[in-house]
Amino acid sequence: MGKKILVTGGAGFIGSHLVDHLINVKNHEVTVLDILDEQVHQNQEHPPDYLNEKANFIQDSTNNYNCFKELILEHDIIYHLAAVVGVGQSMYEIKKYSENNIISTANLLDILVNNEHDVKKLVIASSNTIYGEGKAYCNKCGVISPKLRELAQLNKKDWEIICPKCKQITTPLLTDESHPFNSSSIYALSKQSQEQMGLLIGKTYGINTTILRFFLVYGPRQALSNPYTGVCSIFSNRLFNGKAPIVFEDGLQTRDFVHVNDVCQALILSMENQASKYEIFNVGSGIPITIKEVAQTISEKIKPELKPVFNQQYRIGDIRHCVADISKIKKLLGYQPSIKFSDGIDDLIKWTILQAKPVIDQTQNAFTQLKIKKLIR
Ligand SMILES: NC(=O)c1ccc[n+]([C@@H]2O[C@H](COP(=O)([O-])OP(=O)(O)OC[C@H]3O[C@@H](n4cnc5c(N)ncnc54)[C@H](O)[C@@H]3O)[C@@H](O)[C@H]2O)c1
Numbered sequence: 001m002g003k004k005i006l007v008t009g010g011a012g013f014i015g016s017h018l019v020d021h022l023i024n025v026k027n028h029e030v031t032v033l034d035i036l037d038e039q040v041h042q043n044q045e046h047p048p049d050y051l052n053e054k055a056n057f058i059q060d061s062t063n064n065y066n067c068f069k070e071l072i073l074e075h076d077i078i079y080h081l082a083a084v085v086g087v088g089q090s091m092y093e094i095k096k097y098s099e100n101n102i103i104s105t106a107n108l109l110d111i112l113v114n115n116e117h118d119v120k121k122l123v124i125a126s127s128n129t130i131y132g133e134g135k136a137y138c139n140k141c142g143v144i145s146p147k148l149r150e151l152a153q154l155n156k157k158d159w160e161i162i163c164p165k166c167k168q169i170t171t172p173l174l175t176d177e178s179h180p181f182n183s184s185s186i187y188a189l190s191k192q193s194q195e196q197m198g199l200l201i202g203k204t205y206g207i208n209t210t211i212l213r214f215f216l217v218y219g220p221r222q223a224l225s226n227p228y229t230g231v232c233s234i235f236s237n238r239l240f241n242g243k244a245p246i247v248f249e250d251g252l253q254t255r256d257f258v259h260v261n262d263v264c265q266a267l268i269l270s271m272e273n274q275a276s277k278y279e280i281f282n283v284g285s286g287i288p289i290t291i292k293e294v295a296q297t298i299s300e301k302i303k304p305e306l307k308p309v310f311n312q313q314y315r316i317g318d319i320r321h322c323v324a325d326i327s328k329i330k331k332l333l334g335y336q337p338s339i340k341f342s343d344g345i346d347d348l349i350k351w352t353i354l355q356a357k358p359v360i361d362q363t364q365n366a367f368t369q370l371k372i373k374k375l376i377r
């Protein structure tokens, strides 16, 4: 018989794909708890059309303790994905990010600790942002864990990571799970708190908990309406609105883009494989891609005449390079990302085309907000 699984944030981008997989492939019984946050879901009256119709949908918040408690006590497995997800926005909506990300996790753990339950597994979604800058290598000094770049350096439009000891330019390395925390936003700090609270309480009370640090996830259903997160959907939606993608710095910063289906693979493996107990895993592709390459690939596929603009501006707290070392999850859980960026991006583009109504591009408003707060310079 299928398991009873609760997915918080299950109407969102990653959650809804997970729900499909749990129901269609694995035959589990799934409940979704999702507030339908306005920034993500333009229509808050109904769950999104893409949500699996076999899922039991509850529209409420993980901050509603009693509702959350009732649901947790009815389920065997919990995937905790509900969160507000804009890095820049978290720097001025501090209360909102703390409540939805930290307090909601506090509720979850408080309920598990203070009630009899049948929960056998808890998986918490974390993020690569908790690392800040990824690991780097200096030819003279060896491996380093860089701090954020100084404003004086960024003001000179010197974008690369410099070795703190000998001041040489460093080479980026893949970042593994032992890399130290260096959260540079309230969002990242909230994810760091979720991780640490989850593992601390999990280990203390014997609740089998796993933390997954997603890198930059892309694919169909990524909110086109949220201008604060998801660079691929932001670029695609701008192009469909007849506007060129805007790239910060010089575009040569690198990231790790992972297709949502590969993320689902990691989520399912974490539930099914006992080797995931109390572990933290990076979930990425392990392949660096520059933002320039991302912008150019998407432009060429949608509107080749609209060339990306490299604005040579920077965002406070932004990092230069961070790409996942995925050897741990490959070795312990048998994870194998299977979708190349150049192929996977077509899924997002096709989905954007299929939207009944074009989604108005909000990036200019978001940039204005961030500029007013002096978070873009
Ligand atoms: N997309 C990425 O690249 C990425 C990267 C790293 C980590 N993550 C993490 O993965 C998880 C899912 O992200 P996503 O990209 O699917 O985002 P999303 O915004 O598409 O989905 C999040 C869902 O959570 C819901 N939600 C927010 N606050 C809630 C609350 N208090 N109670 C109930 N529901 C609430 C929203 O309505 C939304 O449907 C998040 O925890 C996020 O931090 C995502």
Ligand SMILES: [Zn+2]
Residues within 6 Å of the ligand: 138, 139, 140, 141, 142, 163, 164, 165, 166, 167, 168
């Ligand atoms: Zn050095």
